[in-house]
Amino acid sequence: MSFDALAQRALDTAAKRGGQYADIRFEVDRTERIEARNGVVATLSDTTSRGYGIRALVDGAWGFAAGSDLSDAGIDRTAARAVEIAKAGAAIARSRLGEPPRRAYNDTFVTPIKRDPHDVPLGERVLLLLDAEKALHVSPQIRVGRAWMDLWTIDKVFYSSIGSKIEQSVRQTGSGMEALAVGEGDVQSRTFPGDIGLYKTGGWEIIEQAHLLDNAQRIGEEAVALLTAPQSPSGTLDIILGGSQVSLQIHESCGHPAELDRVMGWEANFSGVSFLEIDQLGKLKYGSDLVTIVIDNTLPEGLATLGYDDEGTKSTVSDIIRNGLLVGYEMSNDTARTIGRESNACVRAQSWEFVPMIRMCNLNLLPGNTPFENLFDDVKDGIYMESNRSWSIDDHRLNFQFGCEIGWEIKNGKRGRILKNPTYAGITPKFWNSCDAIADERSWVAWGTPNCGKGEPMQTGHTAQCAAPARFRGVQVGVGYGG
Numbered sequence: 001m002s003f004d005a006l007a008q009r010a011l012d013t014a015a016k017r018g019g020q021y022a023d024i025r026f027e028v029d030r031t032e033r034i035e036a037r038n039g040v041v042a043t044l045s046d047t048t049s050r051g052y053g054i055r056a057l058v059d060g061a062w063g064f065a066a067g068s069d070l071s072d073a074g075i076d077r078t079a080a081r082a083v084e085i086a087k088a089g090a091a092i093a094r095s096r097l098g099e100p101p102r103r104a105y106n107d108t109f110v111t112p113i114k115r116d117p118h119d120v121p122l123g124e125r126v127l128l129l130l131d132a133e134k135a136l137h138v139s140p141q142i143r144v145g146r147a148w149m150d151l152w153t154i155d156k157v158f159y160s161s162i163g164s165k166i167e168q169s170v171r172q173t174g175s176g177m178e179a180l181a182v183g184e185g186d187v188q189s190r191t192f193p194g195d196i197g198l199y200k201t202g203g204w205e206i207i208e209q210a211h212l213l214d215n216a217q218r219i220g221e222e223a224v225a226l227l228t229a230p231q232s233p234s235g236t237l238d239i240i241l242g243g244s245q246v247s248l249q250i251h252e253s254c255g256h257p258a259e260l261d262r263v264m265g266w267e268a269n270f271s272g273v274s275f276l277e278i279d280q281l282g283k284l285k286y287g288s289d290l291v292t293i294v295i296d297n298t299l300p301e302g303l304a305t306l307g308y309d310d311e312g313t314k315s316t317v318s319d320i321i322r323n324g325l326l327v328g329y330e331m332s333n334d335t336a337r338t339i340g341r342e343s344n345a346c347v348r349a350q351s352w353e354f355v356p357m358i359r360m361c362n363l364n365l366l367p368g369n370t371p372f373e374n375l376f377d378d379v380k381d382g383i384y385m386e387s388n389r390s391w392s393i394d395d396h397r398l399n400f401q402f403g404c405e406i407g408w409e410i411k412n413g414k415r416g417r418i419l420k421n422p423t424y425a426g427i428t429p430k431f432w433n434s435c436d437a438i439a440d441e442r443s444w445v446a447w448g449t450p451n452c453g454k455g456e457p458m459q460t461g462h463t464a465q466c467a468a469p470a471r472f473r474g475v476q477v478g479v480g481y482g483g
Contacts, residue, residue, distance in 0.1 A: 007165075010075050013079035014079045018087065019082070023161065024052055024055075026052045027052070029154050029351050030048045031049075031152055032150070036126070036146070037133065037145065051352040052066065055082060056082040059086075063084065066354070097337070100161075101162060106164065108167045113205070119204070138221050138224060141182060146178045152462075154171075155168070166307070168307055170306060172202075173202055175212060181224045182227075189405060190406065194243075226405075234477060238380075241384075241472070246469060250363055251452070258274070259274070272396065272397070282325065286429055291321055291432050292321060293319075294366065299464070372469055383408065383477060389404055402424055435471065439469045440468065445468070449463045
């Protein structure tokens with residue numbers, strides 16, 4: 001279906017009502033989920049949502065309205081409401097930062113896929129999950145087994161009053177599994193891959209990359225072993241974090257504090273603020289010289305990879321931390337101008353119903369030069385931890401505590417016995433400055449997060465924090481037993 005005429009009507013209506021700039025984003029969003037649990041299909045859903053969101057700019061203030069009525073009257077009503085909301089904002093605004101985007105684009109973007117998941121018969125998809133879930137049950141102590149698969153198809157077209165027309169077709173795919181073991185007075189779980197599954201842009205090949213069947217028995221065995229494993233110790237130790245745990249560490253202690261709207265206080269009433277003040281740019285030693293974190297919204301298979309964000313800004317690559325130094329933020333057009341920069345295309349909305357806002361996108365810790373197995377070599381006394389179990393961080397994103405599903409004791413460079421309930425805590429810059437080794441690109445994975453919450457009303461974002469395992473020296477461990 002062509003949206004050209006509807007878009008032109010919306011933009012014309014907004015202009016007639018007093019909008020100095022407007023854009024409209026049409027979306028068709030399809031969400032599919034299959035979950036097998038304890039030998040049966042517990043979830044089989046396939047939903048589609050269609051609609052559009054309109055932004056309008058009046059005297060430096062933005063208004064937003066959404067609708068699903070594609071009639072002329074529906075388009076007119078929604079466009080007019082967006083302008084009226086912008087006028088209301090302008091009437092009370094203490095500052096007016098809004099300006100039209102500087103560039104227009106006429107382009108298309110399509111997620112590359114090797115195999116369309118819909119070409120895989122539904123029965124085959126279900127059987128894969130049932131087989132993987134069954135293989136988790138290595139003992140009667142496995143009380144709950146789960147295996148799941150999520151598929152998203154997002155088709156959207158963006159038009160603006162400065163002449164943009166951007167068509168995008170995005171495919172996002174993920175899967176995972178979990179074994180829950182129950183013993184005498186204890187409950188332990190193991191999840192794979194990572195703590196939420198493997199989520200990327202792409203097709204059926206992403207499901208194949210997860211290797212659920214190949215790992216199900218091991219994951220079940222580890223869940224059972226945790227029931228009788230010794231408690232992880234307390235003290236100050238060296239730790240090595242698995243890649244998915246590093247990914248979450250980036251998400252919580254780097255990604256959220258580097259959102260420029262949060263730095264400016266716009267999220268204070270819901271999500272909190274940030275310790276990363278603007279005058280620290282180019283000055284704050286966020287991490288060791290090994291730590292370089294970049295936004296790359298062009299990354300193949302990154303869960304947040306798009307051609308353009310929801311302001312119509314072209315995806316790009318930019319630095320947040322370079323050789324340990326804070327050098328950038330996740331930005332929108334308006335916030336970027338306040339610090340003399342241009343947007344790095346980090347504005348997204350959950351769907352057509354929601355106003356676009358700054359979101360974490362593909363936030364990547366660049367790999368190091370150390371093979372994974374060599375991270376252990378000069379650790380005399382430490383713990384290797386995998387798969388997040390719990391987390392807590394203050395509203396400045398400065399003080400944190402994480403618990404993992406499983407740990408392994410490290411003695412004199414060798415990984416030894418399994419440990420249960422491993423936890424660690426720290427202060428964000430001190431922790432990242434303690435990083436003295438990052439595994440090389442062979443262990444680097446585009447870990448995706450499909451459930452990042454932000455905003456009021458809250459929106460769920462699809463982000464990625466690509467990472468490899470990493471080593472940190474002298475970390476406080478064993479705090480908050482049990483997570």
